[in-house]
Amino acid sequence: xxxxxxxxxxxxxxxxxxxxxxxxxxxxxxxxxxxxxxxxxxxxxxxxxxxxxxxxxxxxxxxxxxxxxxxxxxxxxxxxxxxxxxxxxxxxxxxxxxxxxxxxxxxxxxxxxxxxxxxxxxxxxxxxxxxxxxxxxxxxxxxxxxxxxxxxxxxxxxxxxxxxxxxxxxxxxxxxxxxxxxxxxxxxxxxxxxxxxxxxxxxxxxxxxxxxxxxxxxxxxxxxxxxxxxxxxxxxx
Amino acid sequence: xxxxxxxxxxxxxxxxxxxxxxxxxxxxxxxxxxxxxxxxxxxxxxxxxxxxxxxxxxxxxxxxxxxxxxxxxxxxxxxxxxxxxxxxxxxxxxxxxxxxxxxxxxxxxxxxxxxxxxxxxxxxxxxxxxxxxxxxxxxxxxxxxxxxxxxxxxxxxxxxxxxxxxxxxxxxxxxxxxxxxxxxxxxxxxxxxxxxxxxxxxxxxxxxxxxxxxxxxxxxxxxxxxxxxxxxxxxxxxxxxxxxxxxxxxxxxxxxxxxxxxxxxxxxxxxxxxxxxxxxxxxxxxxxxxxxxxxxxxxxxxxxxxxxxxxxxxxxxxxxxxxxxxxxxxxxxxxxxxxxxxxxxxxxxxxxxxx
Ligand SMILES: Nc1ncnc2c1ncn2[C@@H]1O[C@H](COP(=O)(O)OP(=O)(O)O)[C@@H](O)[C@H]1O
Ligand SMILES: [Mg+2]
Numbered sequence: 001x002x003x004x005x006x007x008x009x010x011x012x013x014x015x016x017x018x019x020x021x022x023x024x025x026x027x028x029x030x031x032x033x034x035x036x037x038x039x040x041x042x043x044x045x046x047x048x049x050x051x052x053x054x055x056x057x058x059x060x061x062x063x064x065x066x067x068x069x070x071x072x073x074x075x076x077x078x079x080x081x082x083x084x085x086x087x088x089x090x091x092x093x094x095x096x097x098x099x100x101x102x103x104x105x106x107x108x109x110x111x112x113x114x115x116x117x118x119x120x121x122x123x124x125x126x127x128x129x130x131x132x133x134x135x136x137x138x139x140x141x142x143x144x145x146x147x148x149x150x151x152x153x154x155x156x157x158x159x160x161x162x163x164x165x166x167x168x169x170x171x172x173x174x175x176x177x178x179x180x181x182x183x184x185x186x187x188x189x190x191x192x193x194x195x196x197x198x199x200x201x202x203x204x205x206x207x208x209x210x211x212x213x214x215x216x217x218x219x220x221x222x223x224x225x226x227x228x229x230x231x232x233x234x235x236x237x
Numbered sequence: 238x239x240x241x242x243x244x245x246x247x248x249x250x251x252x253x254x255x256x257x258x259x260x261x262x263x264x265x266x267x268x269x270x271x272x273x274x275x276x277x278x279x280x281x282x283x284x285x286x287x288x289x290x291x292x293x294x295x296x297x298x299x300x301x302x303x304x305x306x307x308x309x310x311x312x313x314x315x316x317x318x319x320x321x322x323x324x325x326x327x328x329x330x331x332x333x334x335x336x337x338x339x340x341x342x343x344x345x346x347x348x349x350x351x352x353x354x355x356x357x358x359x360x361x362x363x364x365x366x367x368x369x370x371x372x373x374x375x376x377x378x379x380x381x382x383x384x385x386x387x388x389x390x391x392x393x394x395x396x397x398x399x400x401x402x403x404x405x406x407x408x409x410x411x412x413x414x415x416x417x418x419x420x421x422x423x424x425x426x427x428x429x430x431x432x433x434x435x436x437x438x439x440x441x442x443x444x445x446x447x448x449x450x451x452x453x454x455x456x457x458x459x460x461x462x463x464x465x466x467x468x469x470x471x472x473x474x475x476x477x478x479x480x481x482x483x484x485x486x487x488x489x490x491x492x493x494x495x496x497x498x499x500x501x502x503x504x505x506x507x508x509x510x511x512x513x514x515x516x517x518x519x520x521x522x523x524x525x526x527x528x529x530x531x532x533x534x535x536x537x538x539x540x541x542x543x544x545x546x547x548x549x550x551x552x553x554x555x556x557x558x559x560x561x562x563x564x565x566x567x568x569x570x571x572x573x574x575x576x577x578x579x580x581x582x583x584x585x586x587x588x589x590x591x592x
Contacts, residue, residue: 052467076473088468090461101461104454105473153473 001064003028003157003188004049004080009058011041011048018044019055020212024190026157031179031189033199033220035233036209042192043085045209046159049190050082051075062157076105081155085162085192087146091135095126098134098145102152112152119148122178140171147178157188164195176202196233200224208233255576262573273549285426287545293432293501295540296439300494301517302524302532303446304487310463310527311483313382317389318369319491320514321396325365326358326492327505328400331409333357334496338412347416351434355496362492363485365396370484375477400507408506411499435497442493443533446486450529459483463527512564516543519571525581535581543567 004026011019018041026032036042047053049060051072060067062078070078081102090098099119103112120127123144129137134145143163150158160179164172172195180202183189193199200206200220208216208229216223223229279287301323308316334354337343343350373392377385417434420427450456461469462479470476498513499505520539524531546566574581 047467050471052470071475072467072470073473073475076471082471084468084471088465088471090464090468092464093457093460097457097460101457101469101472101474104458149472 002026002061003030003063004190005059005061006045006049007059007061009045009048009055009060011044011053011055013044018212019048022058022209022212022214024207024214026188026190028188029183029186030205031183031191031203033191033193033196033203033206034209035193035196035199035206035223035229037233038194039211040209041212042209043161044212046082046085046161046190046192050080050159076153076155079154079156080159081150081153081157082159083143083146083150083161083163086165087139087142089134089137089142089145089149091133093134094131095134095137095145096130098149099126099152102149105153111154115152115154119151122151122181123148140167140174143167143171143175144178147175147182151182151187155187157190158182159190159192161192162194163191164193164198172198196229197224259573259577262569270549279548282426284545287548288541289426289428289432291541291544292537293435293540294544295520295537296436296443297494297497297501297536298513298517298520298540299533299536300439300442300490300497301513302520302536303443303490303529304484305518305521306524306526306529306532307459307483307487309521310529311459311480312374312378312385314374314385315389315518316374316484316487317386317514318373318392318396319366319487320510320512320517321393321400322362322366322369322488322510323491323495323498323513324400324505324507324510325396325495326362326488327411327495327499327509328404329361329492330354330358330496330499331411331505334412343412343414344416347414350414351417355438355493358492358496359489360492362488362495366484366488366491367481369396370481375480397507397510404507406507408504411503411505413503414500417500431500435501438493438497442490446490447529449486455479455482515571516567519567519574522571522574522579523581528581531581539567539570542570 002025004024006022006024009019009022010017022041022045024032024034024045034042034045044053048055049067051067051070051074055068062075062080065078067075067078067080090101093101099116103115106112120130125141126144126148129141134142137145147160147163163175163179167175176198179189179191191199191203200223203220206218206220206223207214208223216226216229218226224234301319304319304322305316308314308319331354334343334350337350337353369392373388374385377388417430419430421430421433422428423433448456450459458469458474458479459482461472461474462476462483466476469479494513495510498509516539517536520535521532522535523539524533524535543563543566547560547563
C-alpha cells in the first residue's frame with residue numbers, strides 16, 4: 001500500500017480554482033519533490049493534504065486511511081506532519097516550548113525526551129538557543145526549529161514547504177543534508193520547492209505542478225535532464 | 238496636488254491639537270497635584286487609604302481585564318459580553334451566600350462561607366461564557382471582524398435583559414460576612430478586612446492563571462493558538478477546544494471578580510457589569526491588549542489612578558465634589574491611550590498582521 005495517495009483533488013479559494021485534479025503517489029521511504037513556479041499551487045496542495053484546506057472533490061489516503069474524514073489536528077495523530085511555508089515558528093515562545101508544541105500529540109515523557117535529544121543532535125544550534133524566544137532566531141535557525149518541531153511528533157511522513165526560502169546557500173545545503181538524513185532514518189518526505197535543482201538532486205522522484213495541474217512526473221534524474229524542466233525551472237537554456 | 242497640500246495641513250493641525258491636548262492634561266495633573274498637596278486637605282493616612290482602596294479596586298479590574306485580553310489574544314475580538322459574565326457570577330454568588338448566611342453556615346465557617354460563593358460564581362460564569370461562545374461567536378468565526386463584535390454587543394444585551402427579566406430591575410443587598418467587618422492593622426496601617434481579602438484572593442487567582450498559561454499544556458496550547466491557529470492545528474492542538482478553554486478561564490476570573498466586587502460594594506443588579514466591564518477593558522488596553530501581565534498592571538494602575546486622582550489632581554484644581562468625576566478619569570485615560578499609545582504600557586505595537 002502506498003504511503004500517501006492524492007487522487008483527483010480539486011481545491012478552491014472561493015471562486016478561484018487553485019487545484020484542478022491533482023494526482024500524487026508517495027511510497028514508503030521515498031523523497032518526492034513537488035516543483036513549480038510561484039502560484040502553481042504547491043502550498044495549496046500541502047495545506048489540502050494536511051487538512052487545513054478542504055478539497056471540493058477528490059480523495060487523499062494515508063496508508064489506505066481516508067484523511068478527509070479527519071480534522072487538521074487529528075491528522076498529526078495519524079503520523080503526518082508538515083513544516084509550513086515561512087516556517088511558522090511560535091515567535092513569542094522559547095525554542096524549547098516550540099519543540100514541546102511539536103510533541104503535543106504525544107504523551108510518553110521518556111519518548112519525548114529521547115526525541116528532543118535527537119532533534120538537538122540534528123540541529124546543535126537549537127540546543128545553544130533553547131531558552132531564546134523563537135522570534136529572535138535567524139531565518140536559518142527558524143527553519144531548523146520548524147523542522148525539528150515537526151519531527152517531535154515522530155511522523156512517518158513529513159511535508160516540507162519551501163525550506164530553502166530566503167536562506168543563504170550554505171544553510172540551504174545544511175537543511176537539505178538534514179532532510180536526507182531524516183529520510184534515511186525512515187521518514188517518508190514530500191518536499192515542495194522552487195529551488196528545483198536542489199530538490200531534484202536529493203529526491204527519488206518529482207512532480208511538476210503548473211497552474212493547479214501536474215504536468216510532468218518522473219524519476220528525479222530524468223526530470224533534471226528534461227529540456228522543458230531545464231528551461232522552465234532550472235534556468236538552463 | 239492641492240488636495241495633498243491641504244491634507245498635509247489638516248494632518249499638521251490634527252497632530253497639533255492632539256499634542257496640545259496631551260500637554261494640557263499633563264499640566265492639569267501636575268498643577269492639580271501641587272495645589273492639592275499644598276492645600277493639605279488630606280492626611281498621610283488618608284492618602285494611604287486612597288492607595289489601598291485603589292489597589293483593591295484595581296485588582297478586581299485586573300481579574301476582569303484578563304478575560305478581555307486573553308480572548309483578544311486568541312481571536313482578535315473584544316468580547317463585549319464579558320462584563321455581563323461578571324454580573325452572572327455575582328448573581329450566582331448572591332443566592333449562594335444569602336442561603337449560606339441564612340442557615341448560619343457563613344458565621345460558623347467564614348472561610349468556606351467566602352470560598353463557596355466564589356466557586357459557584359466561577360462555575361456559573363464559566364458555563365454561561367461557554368454557551369455564549371458556542372452560540373454567538375463560533376458560528377461567526379472567519380466572518381469580517383465587525384460581525385462578531387456586533388454579535389458580542391447583542392450577547393451583552395441579551396444577558397443584561399434576561400437577568401433584568403428574571404430577577405427584576407431592583408438592587409439586591411449582598412450579605413456581609415461578619416468575620417470580615419472592621420480592620421486589620423498591618424505595619425501600623427489600618428486596612429479594611431474586606432480589602433485585604435479582595436487583594437489576597439485576586440493575587441492568588443492571578444498567580445494561578447499565570448502559572449496555568451506559562452507552564453501547563455493547556456496554557457501553552459493557548460499561547461500557540463493565539464500566535465497562529467493553523468500552525469497550532471498542525472501540532473495536533475484542537476483549536477476550538479483551546480478557544481473554549483480561553484473563554485472558560487477568562488470567565489472564571491470574571492466570576493470570582495463579581496464576588497469580590499459584591500463584597501466591597503454590597504449590592505448587585507442586572508446592570509452592574511457595565512461600568513466595571515468598561516473599566517476593565519480600559520485596564521486591558523492600558524496594559525497592552527493581548528498581554529496577560531499587562532492586564533494585571535493596567536488594572537492596578539487604573540484602580541489607583543481612579544482612587545487617588547480625584548483628591549490628588551481634580552480637587553487641587555478647585556473642582557467641587559471631584560469623586561463624581563472618577564469615571565471621567567478612566568474614560569479620559571482610555572481615549573488618551575488609544576490616541577497616543579495604542580500598544581499600552583507593556584504591549585507590542587499592533588502590527589498589520591495582528592490588526
Ligand atoms: N488565501 C488565498 N486566497 C485566495 N487565493 C489564494 C490564496 N492562497 C493562494 N491563492 C491562489 O492559489 C494559487 C496557488 O497558490 P499557492 O498554492 O500558494 O502557490 P505556490 O505555493 O505554488 O506558490 C495562486 O493563484 C494563488 O494566488
Ligand atoms: Mg507556496
